[in-house]
Amino acid sequence: MKRRTASLAVKYLGLSLLALFMLYPLFWMVGASFKTNEEFFTNPGVFPLRPVFDGFADGWRGSGQFTFTRFFANTVALVIPTVFFTLASSVLVGYGFARFDFPLKKPLFSMMIATLMLPGTVVVIPRYILFKNLGWLDTYWPFIAPSILGVNAFFNFMMVQFFRGLPRELDESAILDGCGSFTTLTRILLPLCKPAIFSVVIFQFLWTWNDFFNSLLFINSVKKYTLALGLRMAIDISAQVNWNQVMAMSVVTLIPPVILFFAAQKYFVEGIATTGLKG
Amino acid sequence: MKRLVSCALILAVAAASLAAAPAKQITLRFSWWGSDGRHQATLSAIKAFEAKNPGVKIEAEYGGWDGYYQKLVTQLAGATMPDIMQIDQPWVAELSNKGDVFLTIGAGAGIDLSGFDASFLKDFCSYKGQLKGLPTGLNGTSFLLDKDVLAAAGINSNTEWTWDSMLSEGSKVHKKDSKKYFLNMGPAIMSMFVTRYINQLSGGVFIGEDKKLQFTKAQAEAAFAYFKKWQDQGVIVPASSSILYNNKEEENPAWINGQTACMFTWASAVDKVRASKPNVVIKAEPVMPKAANSGILVRPSQVFAVSKDSEHPKEALAFLNFMFNDPEGIVALGSSRGVPPTAKARALLKEKKLMPAEVEQITNIALANRGKPQTTWAMNSEIGEIIADVVEQFAFDKLSPEKAASDLVTRLEQKLASF
Amino acid sequence: MRSRSRYVGLVYILPWLVGFLVLQLYPLVCSLAYSFTDFKLLGTTRWVGLKNYADIFTRDPLFWKSLGRTTVYVVIAVPLKLAFALFISVVLSGNIKGINAFRTMYYVPSIMGGSIAIAVLWRFLFMKEGVVNQILSLVGISGPNWLGDPSLALFTISLVTVWQFGSSMVLFLAGLKQIPPSLYEAARIDGAGRARIFLRITMPMLSPIVFFNLIMQTINAFQEFTAAFVITQGGPLKSTYLYGLMLYDKGFRFFQMGYASALSWALFAIILVLTLLSFKSSESWVHYGDAQ
Numbered sequence: 001m002k003r004r005t006a007s008l009a010v011k012y013l014g015l016s017l018l019a020l021f022m023l024y025p026l027f028w029m030v031g032a033s034f035k036t037n038e039e040f041f042t043n044p045g046v047f048p049l050r051p052v053f054d055g056f057a058d059g060w061r062g063s064g065q066f067t068f069t070r071f072f073a074n075t076v077a078l079v080i081p082t083v084f085f086t087l088a089s090s091v092l093v094g095y096g097f098a099r100f101d102f103p104l105k106k107p108l109f110s111m112m113i114a115t116l117m118l119p120g121t122v123v124v125i126p127r128y129i130l131f132k133n134l135g136w137l138d139t140y141w142p143f144i145a146p147s148i149l150g151v152n153a154f155f156n157f158m159m160v161q162f163f164r165g166l167p168r169e170l171d172e173s174a175i176l177d178g179c180g181s182f183t184t185l186t187r188i189l190l191p192l193c194k195p196a197i198f199s200v201v202i203f204q205f206l207w208t209w210n211d212f213f214n215s216l217l218f219i220n221s222v223k224k225y226t227l228a229l230g231l232r233m234a235i236d237i238s239a240q241v242n243w244n245q246v247m248a249m250s251v252v253t254l255i256p257p258v259i260l261f262f263a264a265q266k267y268f269v270e271g272i273a274t275t276g277l278k279g
Numbered sequence: 280m281k282r283l284v285s286c287a288l289i290l291a292v293a294a295a296s297l298a299a300a301p302a303k304q305i306t307l308r309f310s311w312w313g314s315d316g317r318h319q320a321t322l323s324a325i326k327a328f329e330a331k332n333p334g335v336k337i338e339a340e341y342g343g344w345d346g347y348y349q350k351l352v353t354q355l356a357g358a359t360m361p362d363i364m365q366i367d368q369p370w371v372a373e374l375s376n377k378g379d380v381f382l383t384i385g386a387g388a389g390i391d392l393s394g395f396d397a398s399f400l401k402d403f404c405s406y407k408g409q410l411k412g413l414p415t416g417l418n419g420t421s422f423l424l425d426k427d428v429l430a431a432a433g434i435n436s437n438t439e440w441t442w443d444s445m446l447s448e449g450s451k452v453h454k455k456d457s458k459k460y461f462l463n464m465g466p467a468i469m470s471m472f473v474t475r476y477i478n479q480l481s482g483g484v485f486i487g488e489d490k491k492l493q494f495t496k497a498q499a500e501a502a503f504a505y506f507k508k509w510q511d512q513g514v515i516v517p518a519s520s521s522i523l524y525n526n527k528e529e530e531n532p533a534w535i536n537g538q539t540a541c542m543f544t545w546a547s548a549v550d551k552v553r554a555s556k557p558n559v560v561i562k563a564e565p566v567m568p569k570a571a572n573s574g575i576l577v578r579p580s581q582v583f584a585v586s587k588d589s590e591h592p593k594e595a596l597a598f599l600n601f602m603f604n605d606p607e608g609i610v611a612l613g614s615s616r617g618v619p620p621t622a623k624a625r626a627l628l629k630e631k632k633l634m635p636a637e638v639e640q641i642t643n644i645a646l647a648n649r650g651k652p653q654t655t656w657a658m659n660s661e662i663g664e665i666i667a668d669v670v671e672q673f674a675f676d677k678l679s680p681e682k683a684a685s686d687l688v689t690r691l692e693q694k695l696a697s698f
Numbered sequence: 699m700r701s702r703s704r705y706v707g708l709v710y711i712l713p714w715l716v717g718f719l720v721l722q723l724y725p726l727v728c729s730l731a732y733s734f735t736d737f738k739l740l741g742t743t744r745w746v747g748l749k750n751y752a753d754i755f756t757r758d759p760l761f762w763k764s765l766g767r768t769t770v771y772v773v774i775a776v777p778l779k780l781a782f783a784l785f786i787s788v789v790l791s792g793n794i795k796g797i798n799a800f801r802t803m804y805y806v807p808s809i810m811g812g813s814i815a816i817a818v819l820w821r822f823l824f825m826k827e828g829v830v831n832q833i834l835s836l837v838g839i840s841g842p843n844w845l846g847d848p849s850l851a852l853f854t855i856s857l858v859t860v861w862q863f864g865s866s867m868v869l870f871l872a873g874l875k876q877i878p879p880s881l882y883e884a885a886r887i888d889g890a891g892r893a894r895i896f897l898r899i900t901m902p903m904l905s906p907i908v909f910f911n912l913i914m915q916t917i918n919a920f921q922e923f924t925a926a927f928v929i930t931q932g933g934p935l936k937s938t939y940l941y942g943l944m945l946y947d948k949g950f951r952f953f954q955m956g957y958a959s960a961l962s963w964a965l966f967a968i969i970l971v972l973t974l975l976s977f978k979s980s981e982s983w984v985h986y987g988d989a990q
Contacts, residue, residue, distance in 0.1 A: 011789065018786070019803040022861070026806055029815045038555040042532040044822035044829050063318040065339070093714040100707025112714060115722055116914075117969040118729070119921045121945040122962040125356045125739070125955070126728035130721070132357050149717025154914060156714060158869070161906040164986040165876055181706050195872030203865065210811045216346045217353060220308070222339060235343040235814070237527075239314040240551040250813055257809045262802045349950045356739045377953060378740030519846035522934045523821050530818075532827075661952050668936075675848070675935055 026254070033059075033248035040243040052244055056252070059245030063234060065222055068249060071230035078140045078215075078226055079208045082147045086204045087197065089150030094159025095185050099171060112153045128217060138220045143208060155200050162196035163189060198264055206257050227253045303334075305591050307598065310340040311365035311581075312347045317615040324611035328601045335594050355380060362589040363598060365415065368403055368579045372655040375406040382585040382592055384410045389593060390600040394621030402652035403579050413599060414579030416617030418547050419645020422562045428452065428459065428540040442476070442565045446508055452540050453513030462515040463539035465525035469506065469515075470670035472543075474657075475564075475574035476502040478650065482571030486656040490695045496688045503673060503680035510674070518674035529555065546641035547580050547617045553637070561637060563644045573650040577642075580617035618642045656695065665690045733959035740953070750960035760936070760944065761961065765968075767852060768941040772919040775856040780911055783866035788900070790867075791874045801871065805864035816858065817928040821845065824854050848937035851930055855938050858925040866911045873907035874900070902985040909984045913976055920969055941965055 024046075031046040033055040039048055060068045096102075097109055131142045150156060166189060174184040190197070212228040219225060225233070231249055235241050311321060318341055325337045340361060348370075354360045355374070366374075374380045384390060392400070395413070404412045422440060429436045432452040438444060449461035464472075474485055480501060483493025509515040516539060524531040528542045529552040543564070544552055553559065566573040583602070585595045602608040609624045613633045619625050628634040656662060666687065673683040708715075733750055737743045754761050786804060790797055810816065823829045824844035831841030844854040877900065885895050901908075923942030926932060932939035941961075949958035 011794070015789065015794070015800055019800060022804050022807050022864075025810060025815065025819050028819055029810075029813070032815065036555075038535055040818070041530045041555060042535045044819075063315045063341075064322060065318075089713045089717075093711045096707045096710025100710065102705055102707035105707065108711065108715070111718070113913075113973065114966075114970065115718070115726070116917050117973065118726065118966045119942060119945055119962045121942070121949050122729040122732065122955070122959045123725040125353055126725035128353050128357045130724050132359055137359065146717060146721055148713065149721060150713040151717040151721055153714075157914075158910060161910045162872070162876070165873070165903070165906045167987040181710075192876065195875045199868055199872050202868065206809060206811070210809075212812065213346060213349075216342070216350055220338075220340045222341060225342075229342060232343040232345050232814070233341070234314040234318070235345060236312055236314040236317070237344050238545060238548045238551065239317060240554045241314050247815060250815060254806075254809055258802060258806065261805055261809070262798060265798045265801065349946075352739060352950055352953075374740070377738055380740065519843050519934070520826055522846050523825050523930075525931065525933065664947070664952075671933065671935060677935065 026251075029247050030251050033244050033251055035244055035247075037240070037243055040247075055242075055244035055248035058242065059249040060252075062230065066225070066230075068227070068230060068252070070223065071225055071227045074224055075209060075226040075228075078143055079205055081140075081144050082208045083201055083204045085144065085147040086150070086152065086155055087200050089148060090152070090155035090159045090200055091185070091190065091197075093150045093156045094163055095189070097156070098160045098163035099181075112156060115151075116153050116157075124217070131218060137218060138224065139218075140224075142214065142218045143211075147204070152204075155204065158200065159193075159196060162193050166192055202257075202261055202264065205260060209253075209257055304336060305334055305594050306336045306338055307363060307589075307591060307595055308338045308340060308361035309363040309598070310351075310361040312342060312344045313615065314343070320611060320613050320615035324602055324608050327607045327611050328598055331601070331605075331607075332594075332597070335598070337598065358588060360586040360588065362586055362591060362595045364584055364586065365581045366412065366584055368414075368582050369658040369660075371404060371411050371582055371584065372406055372658055373660065375411060376655055379587055381406075381411040382587050382589065382595075384413065384585070384596065389596040391604050394604060394623045396620070399579075399620070404582055406655075412582035412584035413603060414581075414620040415583055416547070416580035416614075416619055417577065417642050417646070418545055418580040418617050419577040419642045419649070420543065420545050420564065420575065421641045421644050422541055422564055423544045423549070423552060423559045424541045424562055425534075425537060425539070425556065426558050426560055428537050431455070432459070432461075432540070434540070436560050438562070440562055440565050442505065442567065445514060445565060446512055449509075449514040449541070450512040457513075459538050459540075460513060460516045460533075461540045462509065463521065463524075463528050463531055463534045463542040464515055465521040465528060466518055466671040466674040467526045467667055468528065468543050469674060470663075470667045471576075472564075473502050473506060473670055474666060475650075476505060478572045478574035479567040479570035484572060484651050484654055484657060486654055486662065486691070486695065488654050488656070490656055490698060492688065492691060492695075496684050499684035499687055500680055503683045506673070507680050510676075518671070518676075522671075544641070546638045546645070549637045549641060550635070561640050561644065563648055566648055573648050575645055575648045575650045576653070577645045577649045578652075579620070614638060656698075659698075661694055662691065665694060729959045730963060732956050733963050735956045736954075737956035737959070738953045739955050743956070746956070750957050751964065753957070754960055754964055760939075761964075763936060764939050764941050764944045767937065767939055768920060768922075771852055771856055771922065771940060772916060774853060775859050775922075776912070776915045776919050778856070778860045779863045779915060780866055780908075782860060783863040783870055783911070784908070786863070787867050787870035787874060788896070791871060801867075804867060808862045808864035811862070812924045812928070814928075816925070820854070820858065820929050845930060846934055848935040851934055851937050855925050855929060858929070859919070859922070866915060869907050869911055870904065873904045877903040903987075905984040906986055909976070909980050913973060916972065916976075917969055920965060 027046045028044070031048055032040055034051040034053065035043065035048040036050060036052055039050065043049065062068055062071075097105070097112075127142075131137060134141070136142050136145070146152065170188050170192075171184050174188045179187060210228055211226070212232065215226050215229050219229065227249075231246065231253060235246065309325070311317070313321070321341070322339060325339060329335065329337060348367075351360070351364065351366070351370075360380075371381070384392075386392070390413070392410075399414065399417075400410055401408075404410060404414055424436060426436050432455045434448050434451055438448060445461070452459050452461040477494045477498055478485055480498045481494040485493055487493050510517070515521075516533065520533070521528070521531070528534060529544070529548070531539070533539050534542055535555050542552070549561075564575060566575065583599055585592060585599070589595050602612060603621060603624070606627060609619065609627050610631060610633070612619075614628060614635055618634070618639055619628060625634070669678065669683055669687045669690065672678045672686075673680070678686060734745060734747055735743045736746050736750075790800060794800070821828070825831075826841075826843045826846065828844070830844065834841040842850055845851050881899050881903070882895060885899055890898070921942050922940050923946065926938045926940045926943055927946070930938045932943045945958050945961055948954045948961060
């Protein structure tokens with residue numbers, strides 16, 4: 001019994017130390033929201049020696065035309081549809097590739113994976129021209145349309161792998177019970193894939209929430225700026241930047257993804273009940 | 280008959296009132312980068328202009344420096360450039376060299392150019408003799424010195440720096456305290472000084488418009504031999520430390536904490552530097568006596584240019600005119616882009632006490648000593664990359680002065696031949 | 699029933715198919731076309747055939763340097779990151795109190811992502827007089843110049859992505875959760891020890907996710923850009939000049955978009971070969987539940 005508690009204690013100690021490493025940059029960022037510019041560049045510690053307290057209020061107010069309220073609202077308006085549609089399409093596409101055989105399946109799958117392998121830099125300009133011709137510049141369509149059409153092979157491939165981990169007997173017994181392909185998916189397979197769904201949601205949420213470059217390229221009006229753009233709006237290499245404000249807003253921007261992650265974990269904890277399949 | 284006449288009268292009045300109706304609303308897109316101060320100043324200038332010109336609306340597209348150039352280039356490729364854009368001065372030549380991008384601002388284009396220094400416009404905002412943009416302000420360079428570190432090393436803070444005194448006086452800092460150095464400078468800025476030294480030696484502008492080098496290998500070797508002394512005599516922070524703060528020397532804790540005495544700055548960045556280090560003195564950089572080209576850079580802080588594809592060039596130019604020549608525009612913009620380019624604006628800001636003293640001081644020092652303007656090729660980014668690469672290797676002791684000089688000449692000539 | 703499903707799969711993948719044809723094909727074909735030209739973003743464009751590709755392999759020492767550095771980066775970063783993620787996932791999937799909190803804390807670095815703070819902080823931590831060296835000096839070790847030494851800088855940069863192992867961890871945890879507890883029970887009843895259970899049950903059941911993480915992390919690592927861009931700008935002495943940086947320079951700073959496109963497709967080919975090899979090898983070690 002003693003050995004058990006000792007090893008458990010070691011485990012907790014190790015996990016906590018690691019957590020400290022993981023979180024140190026976050027603590028530093030929070031501390032930096034209270035530092036003067038001078039301290040920002042000289043004090044690697046978390047706690048400011050001469051704190052200033054206007055970072056959050058001034059940072060939120062921003063450069064005058066729009067406050068971070070607007071940027072938050074914009075980002076939510078961008079992210080929620082993108083995540084929803086990504087989930088829907090990647091589930092469908094993943095199911096199609098994982099569970100069915102059809103003509104050209106192999107070449108299509110390879111093509112899909114191949115789209116991940118080309119570095120994005122050189123498709124920036126043709127994509128820009130494409131979206132311009134579709135009239136989608138200065139809108140959120142360059143994000144939402146690709147998510148409706150399940151273009152991001154990362155999520156499709158992920159769902160394929162998760163589906164393939166489920167035994168075929170599940171499908172077969174569902175079909176014997178009279179389910180069509182769609183009901184098999186929704187009634188049988190999806191409930192077993194909750195952790196995978198969680199992963200898709202959390203990743204796409206985070207990537208879209210933090211996306212800077214695509215947002216910069218496609219959004220022109222400041223009133224449509226997202227948080228990622230708003231955060232960098234006042235950073236100019238040759239002018240004075242109020243770093244405490246930038247850090248304060250960076251911290252605030254982190255909070256929704258962290259909350260989402262923490263809250264959605266109950267889907268994680270819910271494992272699969274015994275499926276009555278293998279004894 | 281009466282009916283006909285009254286009918287015609289009504290029609291005439293209707294037609295007249297239609298003709299007198301305000302013109303359709305024109306929208307101009309205007310993009311710039313900056314930080315909070317500049318955003319606010321520019322937005323208020325826009326507001327003032329719109330108040331005076333009810334038919335014109337200006338869409339402000341602003342943000343930080345990150346990604347600005349990449350977005351601009353993409354917009355260029357996609358033919359969606361804003362009507363008015365703030366650009367960095369080297370881009371005038373760089374982009375014009377690749378294609379006809381900017382509207383030529385001719386005489387009588389609706390802008391009063393009389394307030395500008397004509398040679399400044401010719402040297403910095405023109406391409407192949409045509410005016411392509413207007414300078415948003417004057418910017419120049421100088422040294423910034425920490426009075427306390429100088430005092431601790433026994434150096435007079437009023438010293439006027441020469442290449443020799445940098446060695447003789449500057450080495451005192453490190454000799455006194457082996458943890459301190461005189462010069463907080465990374466390889467990127469050092470490469471600027473290497474070209475400066477070479478230009479002072481040769482009197483040329485480094486690379487002429489004819490794509491030929493205007494210095495000899497021997498001169499380059501002499502330059503590198505001099506800069507080797509900086510390293511050997513402990514004048515400059517070692518490259519392995521300064522490389523982390525390359526091009527952002529003001530963020531180096533060694534500078535902020537008083538471990539180094541001197542750094543190089545542009546006038547426009549002086550606010551940024553002083554925010555973390557108030558107790559500094561401004562001095563000019565070294566120039567060789569009798570140098571035909573001091574190599575000291577002055578340049579526009581930024582340039583405002585109009586897109587060649589703009590659908591409303593007249594209104595775009597009118598807006599530029601407002602910002603540069605209308606007192607309301609001048610005061611609204613203030614010194615958010617450095618010392619204003621026209622004498623009228625400078626006087627106005629001085630009168631309203633809106634001109635920060637150090638920015639003016641640096642600009643004046645630089646203007647007094649200013650060297651010949653750089654050519655298109657000298658400002659080319661691939662050329663800059665080669666120079667930076669050779670100097671970085673030199674700074675890390677991977678190249679001797681002789682090898683550095685010959686590498687520099689060989690690689691530059693190769694690249695220039697390929698253009 | 700079975701024969702009807704011959705085209706059902708196509709219906710399911712229809713969103714992707716449409717999306718690919720409408721939104722992705724054009725940019726892909728464009729960039730491939732660019733690679734055979736001297737596209738400079740402005741001015742006239744000339745067809746140059748295979749010249750770009752020939753130049754890449756025979757006349758561009760920077761290509762080899764960058765490719766070499768990127769490969770080293772991949773070899774350091776990916777195994778470290780995956781090993782960490784796997785280890786922590788296994789530890790966390792046991793019955794530990796506060797597991798939700800731990801999981802969130804380990805994921806925070808991934809949320810912080812390309813945050814501006816990372817650049818400033820990494821320099822603080824790893825400069826010669828930085829925090830890491832100060833801690834090391836407490837135990838008498840004189841730490842090296844983590845970021846200023848060309849032979850170490852790449853390793854220090856790869857620590858950024860290793861620190862962000864949370865995303866791989868999330869997927870491993872998801873995969874672990876999907877393993878039926880009945881399998882573990884049966885093994886325990888048979889008297890199998892922890893190591894055997896891990897090797898014979900956990901790893902095979904987890905292998906589809908291991909495979910996914912391996913492929914995706916490798917592909918991403920080859921295309922890495924941000925950390926090297928903001929922390930070291932490819933220096934010192936080009937030791938952290940990752941392929942992504944070279945693409946950015948060539949395409950957007952030097953306007954050699956045709957050449958940059960050729961570079962991209964060259965990288966594509968390299969990644970493709972590696973991925974195909976992985977898929978081939980996966981047939982022997984990846985166990986799918988549907989392989990009955």
